[in-house]
Amino acid sequence: MNKQLFLSLLAALMLSGWVIACKTNDPAAQATTGPFTLQLDNVVGNEDLVLKTGRYTNSSGEEFRVTTLNYYLSNFRFKQANGAEYVVPQDSSYFLVKESDKASQLITFPNVPMGSYTAVTFTIGVDSVRSVSDIGKRKGVLDPAGSATAANDMYWEWNSGYIFLKFEGTSPVAPVDATGQNTFQYHIGFFGGLVTKTLNNLKTVTLSLGQQPAVVAENNSPQVTIKADVQAIFGQSTKLSIAQHPAVMVDPYSATIASNYSQLFRYDQTRQLNHN
Amino acid sequence: MRTLQPIALWVSLGLFGLAVACQSGPSTDNVSPTAPNTTIPGSSTGITYQSTPLNFTKPANFPDPVYDLAKNPLTAEGVDLGRMLFYDVTLSSNGLISCAFCHIQGSAFSHTDHPLSHGVGDKNGPRNVPAVQNVAWDNHFFWDGGIKDLDLLPIAPIENPVEMGERMPNVLARLQNSNKYPALFLAAFGSKEITSERFLKALSQFMITMVSANTKYDHYVRKEAGGDMTAQELQGLTLFKQNCATCHAGELFTDQNFRNNGLGVNPNVVPEDLGRYQVTLNEADKRKFRVPSLRNVARTQPYMHDGRFSTLEQVIKHYATGVVDNPSLDPLLKKNGQVGIPLSTQDQEAIIAFLYTLTDFSYVNDPRFGPIR
Numbered sequence: 182m183n184k185q186l187f188l189s190l191l192a193a194l195m196l197s198g199w200v201i202a203c204k205t206n207d208p209a210a211q212a213t214t215g216p217f218t219l220q221l222d223n224v225v226g227n228e229d230l231v232l233k234t235g236r237y238t239n240s241s242g243e244e245f246r247v248t249t250l251n252y253y254l255s256n257f258r259f260k261q262a263n264g265a266e267y268v269v270p271q272d273s274s275y276f277l278v279k280e281s282d283k284a285s286q287l288i289t290f291p292n293v294p295m296g297s298y299t300a301v302t303f304t305i306g307v308d309s310v311r312s313v314s315d316i317g318k319r320k321g322v323l324d325p326a327g328s329a330t331a332a333n334d335m336y337w338e339w340n341s342g343y344i345f346l347k348f349e350g351t352s353p354v355a356p357v358d359a360t361g362q363n364t365f366q367y368h369i370g371f372f373g374g375l376v377t378k379t380l381n382n383l384k385t386v387t388l389s390l391g392q393q394p395a396v397v398a399e400n401n402s403p404q405v406t407i408k409a410d411v412q413a414i415f416g417q418s419t420k421l422s423i424a425q426h427p428a429v430m431v432d433p434y435s436a437t438i439a440s441n442y443s444q445l446f447r448y449d450q451t452r453q454l455n456h457n
Numbered sequence: 458m459r460t461l462q463p464i465a466l467w468v469s470l471g472l473f474g475l476a477v478a479c480q481s482g483p484s485t486d487n488v489s490p491t492a493p494n495t496t497i498p499g500s501s502t503g504i505t506y507q508s509t510p511l512n513f514t515k516p517a518n519f520p521d522p523v524y525d526l527a528k529n530p531l532t533a534e535g536v537d538l539g540r541m542l543f544y545d546v547t548l549s550s551n552g553l554i555s556c557a558f559c560h561i562q563g564s565a566f567s568h569t570d571h572p573l574s575h576g577v578g579d580k581n582g583p584r585n586v587p588a589v590q591n592v593a594w595d596n597h598f599f600w601d602g603g604i605k606d607l608d609l610l611p612i613a614p615i616e617n618p619v620e621m622g623e624r625m626p627n628v629l630a631r632l633q634n635s636n637k638y639p640a641l642f643l644a645a646f647g648s649k650e651i652t653s654e655r656f657l658k659a660l661s662q663f664m665i666t667m668v669s670a671n672t673k674y675d676h677y678v679r680k681e682a683g684g685d686m687t688a689q690e691l692q693g694l695t696l697f698k699q700n701c702a703t704c705h706a707g708e709l710f711t712d713q714n715f716r717n718n719g720l721g722v723n724p725n726v727v728p729e730d731l732g733r734y735q736v737t738l739n740e741a742d743k744r745k746f747r748v749p750s751l752r753n754v755a756r757t758q759p760y761m762h763d764g765r766f767s768t769l770e771q772v773i774k775h776y777a778t779g780v781v782d783n784p785s786l787d788p789l790l791k792k793n794g795q796v797g798i799p800l801s802t803q804d805q806e807a808i809i810a811f812l813y814t815l816t817d818f819s820y821v822n823d824p825r826f827g828p829i830r
Contacts, residue, residue, distance in 0.1 A: 315528050316608045316654045325612055326625035326653030333625075338612040340603035340736050371738075375605050376596065379737045433738050 215397040217259065217293040218404040219301070221278050221286040222449065223250055225411045232280055239415040241422040245365070247411065249349040250280040251335055252445075253307050253322070256385075259293060260300040262394050267294050275307065277322035277335060278409075297394035298403070302387040305442065306345030309383070312372040313341075337370060340431065344370045345382060346442055348414055354424040365423045367414070368430040369439050382439035388448045400456045406449040416441035506647045509533040513593070516670035518678050518708045522593035524607055524665055529658045531665065534645040537829070539663025541641065542656070544828040548628050549621035551577045556614070556660075557828070559586045563821050565669065565753035566590060572764030576614075577622035583730055585764035587749060588757045590669040590820065594709050600746045600762040602715060603736045607664065608657045629656060669752055669820035670708075677814070678708075686814060693811025700798050701776075701808070703789055710751035710815070716787040717745045719780030719796065723763050730763065743785050755816050769812055773805045 223230040225237045230247060238244050254276045257269040269290055279285045307323065319325060323343075327333035335344045348367040355363040373381035388407065395403035415421045419437055429435050511531040515522060529535075542548065543556045554577055560566035566589035568574065574582035584600050598604040604613060614620040615628060632638040632651050639649035646655045674694075676684030686694070697705075706712040715733040722729055733742035746762045760766040766775065780790050780797035790797060800808070820826070 313605065316606075316657055317528070319654075324653050325609060326629065326657075329626060329630070331626060332616070337603075338609070338616050339599070340601075341605060341609050374737065377602075377737050377739070377742075379739070431735060431738065 212399055214292040214294050215399070216402045217290045217298070217395070217397055218402070218454075219288045219290075220404055220406045221254075221288070221409055222406055223278075223280050223286070223409045223411065230280060230411060237411070239423065240412065240417055240420045241415065241424070243352055243354045243423045245350050245352040245423060247280070247348070247350040248364075249347055250409075250411065251277065251344075252305060252346040252409075253277050253335065253343060254288070254303050254305060255307055255311070256302075256304040257290065258302040259290075259298045260302070261296045262299050263296075265294075265296065267296075267298075272318075275311070275321070275323055293397050295397045295399070297396050298390060299394050300387055300389050301405070302385065305384045305386060305445065306370075306382065307343040307372065309372040309375075309381075312343060313375045337431075342370050342372055344368045345439075346414075348411070352423045352427075354422075355427045365427045366430065367421075367428075367435075367438055369435045369442070370431075371435060380433065380436055382435055384439060384443035386443065386446050388446060391448055391451055393451065395451045396453060402454050402456065404452045404454055406451075408447050408449045409445050410447065411445075413444045414438060414442045416444075507534065507644060508647075511536060511666070513665065516668065516675065516679075516708075518675060519591075519594065519670060520707065520709075522665075523596045524593040524661070526593075526665070529608070529661055531662050532645060534641070535659050535662040536666050537663075538641045538645045539659040539661065540826075541637075541829055542660050543663055547631050547635070548615055548623065549577055550623040550627075553577065554621050556611070559614075559620070560589045562823075562827055563756070564588070565756050565817070565821055566667070566826075567757040569756075569758050572759045572767075574620060576617070576620035580619040580622075582617070582619045583726065584762050585759055588753060589664060590667055590752060591709060591750065592667065593665045596713055597747060601733050601736045602747050607661050608654075611657055611660050625653060629653060632656070667820075667826055669817040671819045672752070672817045673814040674811075675817075687810070689807050689810045690814050691811075693807035693809070694814075696800070696804050696808050697811050700800065704748045704787075705751050711748045714748055715742060715745040716748055716789075717743075717783065717785040718776075719783065719786050719790050720744075720761060720763075720765070720775070721781040723765060726763060732762065741785065744783070745785060751812060752815050753817055753820065755813050756821060769809050770805070773800065773808055776800070777805060 225235065225247075228235065228237065230250065232247055232249075234246070236244060236246055255274055256271075257274050259267045259269075261267075273290075276288050277285060278288075311318065311323065316325070321328075325333055325336045325338060325341075335347060336342070337344065346367070346369045349365065351362055351364050353363055355365040358364045369382055371380040371382045373379060373383070390405060395405055397403065416437075419441060421438055421441060426434055429438055509532055511533055513522070513526055513531055543560075546552050546555045546558075548555060557566075559568045559574055559576070561568055568586035571581070572585060574584060574586045576582060587600070592598075592607055595607070596605065598607065598610050599613070604610050612625055615623050615625060629651050638651060642651050642655055642659075643649045645659060673684060673686065673690075676682065677686050678684075704712055704714065704716060729744075731743050733745040733747075734740070736742075755769065758767050758769075760769075760772045766772050776790075776798045777800040778797060780786070782791065782796045786796070
């Protein structure tokens, strides 16, 4: 009887040790971090971007419709009012945003330290280190071989590198392609080269998060909307004309387009989501 | 003593539960074999994970390889799998074109039937098929060096519409649904899951074993049996070192650089192939192509990036009298204002005799590199 009691107690002790040990290993349970969500909203000036049917006019006065808008965002850092910075772990910091895929436009960082954030910094594209890393470090959206359901159409397999931004559409001023449509294509890549120096079209963006900081707290998390304005790709000071440049891919002119799209993003608004 | 035994059992059970419960999740990143001869728990097929490490030995006269074997340790099972894939037509869209379709062993894994590569639907590519040999020493691949990592290479021919014409997800799905491949991936990598990383690293493993270093020339420099060169071959070697070895340098017979060797613009290729420029966009790289290795060169005709020459005689004659001056011509081909390399007919014959000593008959016949029968 005594021995049975002793064994039961021992078992209970083991089980509780098991529970406690796991709890302290779980960072979320310590409640020092919380989620931070970015909502990417692709627009054309003041209008929402609607693929295929939306009709717009660019800075050169050319009418266009958009069929594809995809871009990689990576290397996110969040800055607090007190100067502290949260750098998102490298392996969890690569995202492919597609206008055709709503889910891809919502990016959640699950473990952001609690605090008041005033700015976010990120790279448009895939940094040079990851662009040349081992295939084992290119999972998910970075897999050059694509996913189970689709090929990676954001990767140049013949000139190893990612397409940072792909923007395609139709315009009456664009030449007729093999399918009989007037199409334009901008596939912008080039990370600077591994052995030989090449163009570097990587752009780093820092956005101020408005008047009020975005607060990560125990029962409260921010959702920040960032607008990506397609008109920025066409530019204002240096205007990209579809008629003059209907297709830009592996082309020195890609540097001009990349320079334009460095202004693609602007802060829109912050919503604090209450978890209670 | 009798009471302590069950206590010890409980303690160890508890510790085990704790250790198991607190694992952060299955580790999917690590594809390298953890330990040889490990049985996969729960494997119902009876197939065990028996990866057998393979040593990679570099030939005595070769430099250290470029490929980082630490990121993809060779195993007998990985190499076998890569070899199976290399010869499998299921990698192509029409089920007819394997890697070996263009890369034929008898030609040192190049292709001699066509000046230009030839793929699905009898489509022609824009360039001559290069040999696959000693790839562990290559720091660039393709005539323009567009690929720097062997592991990324197979995606390009598989997805090229004029080569194998397929998309990678389709290839991986077909392999995953096949009867034979899941077990082979299990044997090589520890589970039946077929990922792009495992697929590509298996192909790399096989190609890394494809070392060609057993030529008459190798026997000569390593002072081995079978290395007796004729007087003409030795004269050719001397001339080669004087006139060719700056570009076709070292024991791999390439400096792995990109150069313009004075080929005139090919009127049959429209638009013009600008070579290295298409990868770097550097103006100075226009019409430059990778300096190829000359190992097995007597078996890898046709020659040049566009396969314009079909014999070694034509190639040497080009350097002697056919070099076309142009703004990006390599300075080595224009010394003292004279274009080309001055070589008498006798010199040309001697160099060709030497080039024949670079044929590795064991490589082009080695059953380890042929199809698995």
